Amino acid sequence: MINKRDGRRPLWLIFVAALLTLALVAAGCGNDDDSDSGTASVPEATEAPTSDAMEEPMEPTEEPGDDMEEPMEPTEEPRDDMEPDEDNTLRYFSMWNEGEPQQEVLQGIIDSYEEDTGVDVDVLWAGREVLTSVRAALSAGDAVDLIGFEAEPLAGALVNTGETHPLGSLLDHEIPGEDVTVGEVIPESFLDIYAVDGEPHIIPYIVNSSGIHYDARRLAEFGLERPETWDEFIETALAAGDNAVQHDGLINFYNAYWLYWLILRHGGPGSFNAAAADPTGDLWRSDYIRAAVEDLVELVESGALADGYEGSNWPIAQQEWANGNGTFNINGTWLASETASYSSEGFEYRLLPFPTTEGGYESAEVYQIGWVVPEAADSPTAAQEFIAYALNSERLSGMVDVAKNLVPRSDIGVPPELQDAVDMLAASPAGHRPYDGVQGDYPEYWVEFMQLDDQLFFGQIGADEFIDEMAETTSNYWANQ
Amino acid sequence: MEVSSAKGVSPPHLRHDGRRAATFIAPALTIYLLIIMAPTVATVWISFTEWRGIGDSPEFVGLDNYRHLFRSDTFWGSFNRTLGILAVGGLLVFFFSFLFTMLLREMRAKKFLRAVLFFPNVVPPVALAIAWGVLLAPRNGLLNGFLEAIGLDFATRTWLAPDIIFRSVIAGLVWIYTGFFVTILMAGVDRIPKHFYEAADLEGASSRQKLFRVTLPLTWDVLSVAAVLWVITAIKTFEFIYAFGGSGTDPSIATWTLPVQVYAVALGNRSPIFALGQGSAIAVVMVVLVGFLVVLIRRIMHRRVVEF
Numbered sequence: 210m211i212n213k214r215d216g217r218r219p220l221w222l223i224f225v226a227a228l229l230t231l232a233l234v235a236a237g238c239g240n241d242d243d244s245d246s247g248t249a250s251v252p253e254a255t256e257a258p259t260s261d262a263m264e265e266p267m268e269p270t271e272e273p274g275d276d277m278e279e280p281m282e283p284t285e286e287p288r289d290d291m292e293p294d295e296d297n298t299l300r301y302f303s304m305w306n307e308g309e310p311q312q313e314v315l316q317g318i319i320d321s322y323e324e325d326t327g328v329d330v331d332v333l334w335a336g337r338e339v340l341t342s343v344r345a346a347l348s349a350g351d352a353v354d355l356i357g358f359e360a361e362p363l364a365g366a367l368v369n370t371g372e373t374h375p376l377g378s379l380l381d382h383e384i385p386g387e388d389v390t391v392g393e394v395i396p397e398s399f400l401d402i403y404a405v406d407g408e409p410h411i412i413p414y415i416v417n418s419s420g421i422h423y424d425a426r427r428l429a430e431f432g433l434e435r436p437e438t439w440d441e442f443i444e445t446a447l448a449a450g451d452n453a454v455q456h457d458g459l460i461n462f463y464n465a466y467w468l469y470w471l472i473l474r475h476g477g478p479g480s481f482n483a484a485a486a487d488p489t490g491d492l493w494r495s496d497y498i499r500a501a502v503e504d505l506v507e508l509v510e511s512g513a514l515a516d517g518y519e520g521s522n523w524p525i526a527q528q529e530w531a532n533g534n535g536t537f538n539i540n541g542t543w544l545a546s547e548t549a550s551y552s553s554e555g556f557e558y559r560l561l562p563f564p565t566t567e568g569g570y571e572s573a574e575v576y577q578i579g580w581v582v583p584e585a586a587d588s589p590t591a592a593q594e595f596i597a598y599a600l601n602s603e604r605l606s607g608m609v610d611v612a613k614n615l616v617p618r619s620d621i622g623v624p625p626e627l628q629d630a631v632d633m634l635a636a637s638p639a640g641h642r643p644y645d646g647v648q649g650d651y652p653e654y655w656v657e658f659m660q661l662d663d664q665l666f667f668g669q670i671g672a673d674e675f676i677d678e679m680a681e682t683t684s685n686y687w688a689n690q
Numbered sequence: 691m692e693v694s695s696a697k698g699v700s701p702p703h704l705r706h707d708g709r710r711a712a713t714f715i716a717p718a719l720t721i722y723l724l725i726i727m728a729p730t731v732a733t734v735w736i737s738f739t740e741w742r743g744i745g746d747s748p749e750f751v752g753l754d755n756y757r758h759l760f761r762s763d764t765f766w767g768s769f770n771r772t773l774g775i776l777a778v779g780g781l782l783v784f785f786f787s788f789l790f791t792m793l794l795r796e797m798r799a800k801k802f803l804r805a806v807l808f809f810p811n812v813v814p815p816v817a818l819a820i821a822w823g824v825l826l827a828p829r830n831g832l833l834n835g836f837l838e839a840i841g842l843d844f845a846t847r848t849w850l851a852p853d854i855i856f857r858s859v860i861a862g863l864v865w866i867y868t869g870f871f872v873t874i875l876m877a878g879v880d881r882i883p884k885h886f887y888e889a890a891d892l893e894g895a896s897s898r899q900k901l902f903r904v905t906l907p908l909t910w911d912v913l914s915v916a917a918v919l920w921v922i923t924a925i926k927t928f929e930f931i932y933a934f935g936g937s938g939t940d941p942s943i944a945t946w947t948l949p950v951q952v953y954a955v956a957l958g959n960r961s962p963i964f965a966l967g968q969g970s971a972i973a974v975v976m977v978v979l980v981g982f983l984v985v986l987i988r989r990i991m992h993r994r995v996v997e998f
Contacts, residue, residue, distance in 0.1 A: 341958030348743045362961045372745060459850060459942045462961075517828025520850030523939050525827050585745055652963045656764055656954070660943050667852055682763075689758050 299591045301332040302346070304339045304358040304578070310546070311415070311614065314607035315357075318599045325385075325598075328591050340366050343583075352587035355595060360411050360577040361642065361649035364403050367581060368410045369650065374582035377408035379593045386601050394600065394618045399577060402642060412596050413579035413617045415608055417542045418630050419466060419643070420574075421564070425557040427536050435561060439474070439504055442564040443511055446537060452515035454508075455526040455535035461659040462648070463523075464666045466539045467508065469644050470563040471501035477570035481645035485654055490684035493676055502665065502672045504566070509668045519667040524548075531556060539563075541576060545626035546613035560629035562637075573637035577617075654686050730977065736970040743956070743966035755971035764943070765972065768951040771856055772976075775863060775947065776924040776983075782864045783920060787871040791879055792901065794872070804876060807869030815866070819933035822862045826850055852944045859934055859945055863927060871916055878912030879905060914991040921983045925976055928953070948976050 301319075305312035312334055319330045335342040339358050344366075346353050356363065367373050380392030380400075391412070399416065400409035421442070428435065431449050436442040446453040457463055472481045476497035484492040492498065508514065515526065515535055524547070530538040531548035533556070538544065545558045552558075565571060582592040599605065606621050608614045613624040615631065623631050634640070648655045661682065665675040737755055739748035759765045790807060794800040810818060825832045826849035834846040849858050882904065890900045906913070928949040932941050940960050941950055953959070956969020 337960050338958050340962045344744050344957065344962070344964060347745050366744075366962050366964055370742065370746075459855075460939050461943055462940075515829075517848040517851070519852060520826075520828045520848035520855065522823045522827060522850055525829070529829065648961055652961050653955075653965065655961065656943060656963075657762075660764065660767070663852060663944065669852065685761060689761060 297327070297588075297591075298329045298331055299354050299588050299595055300352055301330055301355040301357070301592075301595070302339050302343050302353055303332060303334055303356075304337055305334055306336045307334045310612040311608065314611050315599075317607060318604050321604070322595055322598050326594070328595075330595070343367075347583070347585065352585065353583050354586040354588045355580055355582055355592040357414070357580050358578065359643075360403055360413065360579050361644070361646070362652075363411055363579070363581050363649075364646075365649040365652045367583065368403055368405065371405075372584050373410045374584055374586060374589050374592075375405065375408035376410060376412055376582065376593065376596075379412065379596060380409070382593065382597045384601050385598050386603070391597050391600060394602075394620065396617060396619070398640065399575065399617050402575065402577070402640075411577065411579040411581050412600075413577035414599065414605065415578035415612075415614045416617050416634075417576035417578065417615065418574045418634060419470075419539070419541045419563075419576065420630070420633060421561040422530075422538045422540055422544050423536055423559050423561055424530075424533065425559040426555055427533060431536075435559070436564060439471075439564040439566050442537075442561075443507060443513060446513035447511060449536040452529070452534060453536045454514045454518075455521075455530035455538045456514055456518040457521045457523040457526040458519040458663075458667065459522045461663060462644070463540070465644060465659055465662050467666060468501060468505050468662050469647075470539075471504050471566070472498060473572060473641060473645060474563060474566045474569040475500045475504075478572045478639050478641035479645065482642075482647055482650065484679075485647045485651055485658070485683065487683060488687035490680035490682070490687075493680040493683060498679075499672065499676060500566070502675055505665060506672050509666060537561075542615065542627055542630045545624070549613070549626075558626040560627075560633065562633045570639075571637060572639040572641045573634050574643055575634070575640040576643045651686075654683070657682050657686060733970045733973050733977075736967055737974045739967045741966045742964040744964055748967070751967065755968045758968060759971055759975070764946070765951065767943075768946045768948050768972075769975070771945070772925055772947045772979075774856065775860060775927065776921065779860045779863050779867075779924055780917075780920050782860070783867050783871055784916075786864065786868045787875050787916075788901070790868065790872045791875045792897070792905075794876065795879055800876075804869075804873060807872050809869065810866040811870050815929035816933040818862070818866060819930045822858070822934060823850070826858055852942075855934075855942065855944055859931055862930060862934065863924075866930065867920075867923065871920070874912060874916050874919070875909065878909035882908045910991065910993050914988065914993075917987050917991065918984050921987065922980055925949075925980050925983075948972055948979075952976070 303312070303315060305315065316332075319332060322328065323330055333339075333342060339356065340362060343353055343356055356367070363373075380390060380395075382391050383389070384391060384394065395412065399413050400411075403409065403411040423435075425435075428445075428449065433445050433448055436445040469481055472484070476484075476495070480497060484495070484498060487493075515521070515529070518526065526535070527538055527540065527544060527548055528551055529535055531552035533553040542560065562571075562573065580592075580596050582589050586592055600618070602618060602621050605616050605618060608616050609622055609624055613626060615623065615627055642649065644655070647658065658679070661670075661675060661678050664670045665672075670678070736748065738750060738752060740751045740754070741748035794803055797803060828834070828848045828850065831849070833849060837843065837845045847854060849855070886904050886908070887900060890904055895903065926949055927947065931945055931947055931950055932953070934941065934945055940954075946954065952969045952972045955963050955972065956966045957964075
């Protein structure tokens, strides 16, 4: 306790002041060392096209992702070749949880890689919030050499902000055990989607898509044909019994499937991204948006969606669908493997490409799961060598045979449940990013969008109000940037 | 009964010896400053920067993060839900806590029943949230199934629908925390000498009169502490809300509160934003809110300490 009357110095005050100063200095200056280590300017992804750009709907053949970024200036020269690492340990952060089939396949690859190369792979099975773990590791100064996750969040969190290693040199790298290079087996169209300055930054090892899944046996029981157009889909769903369209409405990004797909059917690939990127918000008042919104309202008001879909918590709706209590479920192509353990006997998995609209566009979603090498990796060479090693057809085939996923190598087979997805991708005149890249390019805007989309999808607001709100939200978002 | 001032007087041996006092205080103060104050000060500083916290450097942007927040519907949604838990949840928690305290006070098995009520507090909130999801599922959910089984079909609801889900969250939080506050209030009630209640009985006091004339005045200091604890608990509750509505997925935005938004904006989620500066601004708003409400409660509930 201080006794001011005796004139002694209040030591604890000095102590407090010193510590506060220390905290401020630490907070303000702690990362100065990083200022020269490869941070990039804000990518061009945040530069929005003007509304004029969308007076005409986009050409379906346009490269998805081209509108998203003018590549940033690389802060250091990309490597011409893969130099040896100083460290013999590879620190790998993966999106899979222990026990998932994909994890088991990757663990097998890791085990044989360690045995063949002597490199120690220190792997963290972090689950779907792997980037939270990555962020914690990087901010603590711990090196992360390899990250495996969905391409869109990787693009939004790391690639678009210049925090990943260019992987162009890896394309010429021969795949161990085979007489081919990485670039010869991974289609350029996949690599180009997330390319920066002409160089790929994400190497996919799984390729998914999305569409409307159905049980062919159940459709036949109702004597119904597979629908092709949106009108046919609504008509078929209404004739396919109660709760025909099962949907887990508590997952915001599942709800967003419907409107995003409808916008792309009416406006073409890139049209949703362009609306999100319009600083005036006026593109939300375009005809193609209105047509998409009205189609969604038609579905909501039709009664085809299962009772209580708005409060269905994952995975209840997909369980009911797989148990035969529903006909359709919009989802990613992982649905077959996700529901295989509880689907009813005789369930016949089929995938319906998202229904077409009159005078609209056709394209297929290319949903990649892949690897990135962080710019700050300690062992970038080992990381790239591991990627090449894992892409060996024999090793990667586990993803098909065991995990029931599609892989980017066309010379590896296809799980029978996913033949429809392969046909859909092959037949489609164009590909597009999941959610047209809005989720990856504008993650904060994506949160705003999903809330209004929910209100529309749950019938809380109508088409006019939704369009007005989206236009205002979009212009406000860009005004705040 | 003796009433004394709340302000104590320092014992003589602690007077006139600031240096010795500082020596004793220094270790605890150092730990407090390093673990509590330094991160808080750092958070305030970060809230004035644009920083992803992932290898980049913070850039000072002044009040931009706050301006951005106050224009964001998402922030105000989270803010209002947090206040909803605080106010509505608080009223319900204290109502049920007093009710159970009064009921349990005279029961023989009160220790056992108190333990039963406290039980949700020892189960991980994530597990409880998942259990509530199963309970409230729209079709085949236990609650709707029960209501149908006893002929109350009209009472079934889509309990997790967007217009109801947050009420369901509050109901879950009230269920969890009532036991905790019953335990605190009962500790206060148990120390009230029985002869006060006997005297009240002899004078023909009703249960309501005993509550307002005996129990409340003699547990006022406990109640004041409990109210402060509730403010802090309500504003920082995270895990239960995060896992409510399903496992393995991001929490529905319709359930976001301020701490959930801090996590989603600054640290993680499946599709991360990594806006550490903005997340810190939300955290600062939370700290200010807690500070303001704690001071307010302490002022409103300030009474002279009753000793008995």
